[in-house]
Structure formats: C-alpha cells, structure tokens
Amino acid sequence: VCRVRILDIPVDVINKKRAEKKVEQMLMENKSHTIIAINPEKVIAARYDSTLKEALENADLLLPDGAGLVWAARIFGYNGIQRIPGADFMENICKIAARRNCGVFIYGSREEVNRKATQILQKRYPRLRIAGRCHGYIDEEKMDELIEMINASGAIVLFVALGSPKQEKWMMKYLPRLNKVRICQGIGGTLDTLAG
Numbered sequence: 482v483c484r485v486r487i488l489d490i491p492v493d494v495i496n497k498k499r500a501e502k503k504v505e506q507m508l509m510e511n512k513s514h515t516i517i518a519i520n521p522e523k524v525i526a527a528r529y530d531s532t533l534k535e536a537l538e539n540a541d542l543l544l545p546d547g548a549g550l551v552w553a554a555r556i557f558g559y560n561g562i563q564r565i566p567g568a569d570f571m572e573n574i575c576k577i578a579a580r581r582n583c584g585v586f587i588y589g590s591r592e593e594v595n596r597k598a599t600q601i602l603q604k605r606y607p608r609l610r611i612a613g614r615c616h617g618y619i620d621e622e623k624m625d626e627l628i629e630m631i632n633a634s635g636a637i638v639l640f641v642a643l644g645s646p647k648q649e650k651w652m653m654k655y656l657p658r659l660n661k662v663r664i665c666q667g668i669g670g671t672l673d674t675l676a677g
C-alpha cells in the first residue's frame with residue numbers, strides 16, 4: 482500500500498476492498514497493528530501535536546476519511562484512493578472478525594453508549610464474538626486493571642473510542658502491553674453514532 486503526504490500528514494492510497502484484504506493479513510500476523518482514520522481535523526491537529534503525529538506516522542493503516550484528502554491525493558495522480566469513513570470500516574472489521582471467529586473488545590464512550598452500541602453490533606452481526614467491553618472513563622491508576630481485562634478476554638480486535646488525539650495516544654502507550662490484540666482501531670465518536 483502506497484502512502485502519500487497531505488500537508489505533511491501521511492494517508493494511505495487505498496480503497497475499501499484492499500483495506501479489507503489488509504485487515505485479513507493483519508489477523509494472520511502475530512503482532513499488533515493500528516488502524517487510524519485521517520480526517521481534516523486530524524491533519525490540522527497533528528501539525529501542532531508531535532505525539533499525535535508520531536502515532537499517525539507509526540500506524541499500519543491510515544484510512545482516508547475526508548473528501549478533501551481524497552480530492553487532494555487525486556490531484557497528485559493517486560487515482561486508486563477512495564474515501565473510507567472510519568465508522569463504516571469498523572463494521573467491515575466486525576464482519577471479518579465474525580467470519581474468522583476473532584473476539585472483539587469495545588473500549589470507550591460513556592457506559593450506556595458503550596453498552597447500547599455493543600448490543601446493536603451484536604444484533605447486526607450475530608456471529609460476532611464480543612470478548613469484552615469497557616466505558617472510556619477509567620482513571621489512569623486503574624489502567625493496569627483494564628489492560629489485564631483486555632488481555633484476559635483474549636480479544637484479537639480492539640476498538641478504542643476515546644476521541645482524538647486521546648485514543649491515538651492511548652494506543653501508542655498501551656498497545657505494547659496488549660499481547661493478544663492484532664488489530665486496534667481508533668473509532669472516535671462511532672459508538673455515539675451507533676447508539677443514536
């Protein structure tokens with residue numbers, strides 16, 4: 482997958498089909514991979530936030546989640562790029578995880594939002610195995626327990642809904658301690674949207 486830079490922020494030249502293929506590959510590799518959607522807000526924020534920029538630079542898949550980004554990439558001749566909203570792609574990952582029987586863990590958002598969104602996903606994808614879930618308002622000193630809980634759940638896929646740049650920083654800090662997770666996607670406010 483080719484990676485271009487828009488205003489010095491990296492984004493992948495990819496379409497949904499190839500991104501799905503990439504997810505399948507990630508599931509077969511015994512290491513953790515990060516998936517982050519690049520939208521205009523993140524392009525701007527990363528210019529002034531070097532930790533966020535570092536998280537983006539080190540991501541394994543950077544989804545083009547903005548019409549302007551896609552337009553700009555096409556101007557430079559990268560016609561293979563297609564807009565992939567992070568929220569849509571979360572459901573693509575759920576479908577793949579269900580098919581492969583990989584457990585998913587859903588971390589983030591308010592408790593009732595997390596619970597409702599998890600129920601909706603379970604209903605939408607009956608074969609999806611929800612390994613665990615937790616709201617996104619855990620104190621820093623309780624983080625060890627959460628890490629323990631995610632590891633013990635056996636989840637292969639982890640969705641992190643803390644908003645940006647919190648979720649990207651969380652992923653960079655804690656992913657090295659999540660020894661079973663192979664895919665970790667930052668999903669921003671997706672659970673809020675799902676829960677309505």
Ligand code: UDP
Nearest residue numbers: 589590591617618642643644645669670673
């Ligand atoms: N959130 C959270 N913990 C926090 C801060 C935010 O779980 O400490 C959740 C919040 O409940 C919301 C999500 O992060 O569900 C996304 O927040 P926001 O809309 O600000 O992020 P964006 O979608 O713009 O990235």
